[in-house]
Amino acid sequence: MGFKCGIVGLPNVGKSTLFNALTNSSKAQAENFPFCTIDPNIGVVPVPDERLDKLFNISNSKKKIYTTISFVDIAGLVKGASKGEGLGNKFLSHIREVDAIIHMIRCFDSDNIQNVNSTIDPIRDLEIIETEMKLADLESIQKRLDKKNSKNIEEVQIKILKKALELINNDNDLKLIEEEFDKKNIKECGLLSTKSKLYVCNVNEQSIEKGNNYTENFINKFGKENTLIICADIENQINQLGDEVEKKNYMKMVNMKETGLNSLIKKGYNLLSLETFFTSGPEESRAWTIRKNCTAPNAAGEIHTDFEKGFIRAETVSYDDFIQNEGWIKSKESGKMRLEGKDYIVKDGDILNFRFNT
16 A cells, blocks of 8 residues: 655755655755745655565565655645645645655754744744644634535534544644544544654754754654654765665764664654565565554455455465575475465565455
């Protein structure tokens, strides 16, 4: 399934620079003036996974196909965007289309890069963006709860919208809705403020390893769990190095343990409760993204809807067993291959071969 992350923030905080780094491209304009990004840029990135590399070699596959993540570089929002300020609601609508929001926060000083506010204040900047999304949600909720429009809305969604309205009016976090309602029904409501969020603190090179006063204040308020410290400029420079040895040496020089892309993917998978299963054989070895607690038929449906409809059972080997037994044949001979039915919950790293009726 992959997933789509929208990169949002105030103008000139480094969104397009990060996008270019993550997607290893120069597709997004990264200029020193507000609103240089007008239409959202979209980049699809393969998710690196050493496990797939090993499966590819063991199965002697002809092709290796990574699962993917999409990044959307959304233009800078400003205070008043929900009322049409800056580039207005057009860009709020782009946020509705993503699975998770990456809040890009400026945590560096620079006389050379314009700032839309007179001071650097990451907490204030995030609150501006979240307020604008909440105001956009408020307008959307009020329109949909209007008597004329509510006739065409399912009862469960009306309940969710009314609860969301109550939370907004009391200045509470809309994520509290998840305590009462199913995530699937919440997602169908399309509220911006209920989307999962990652916070990316964009720092200068000197602050990569330990952060700075800006990141310390931010983490003290919003916590470490969904916060990343990244230097977008350095990430861009790393991706412009063609040789992997060069990249590793450069990362060592600037005290980086892993790239921002890898860190972001790990945080994103955890945030969205995602995991990976594999298919592997002589034709191809491939990674597939599923949600945690996914059943075997649902996993089969990620490959093709016919696999889910006609599901019989899944030949299953854990990743460790597959590697230890060097593939399907020895795994089967040693009793490590299992036949799992419709109720089986797929585990991260499982190698699966589906049997189904056409």
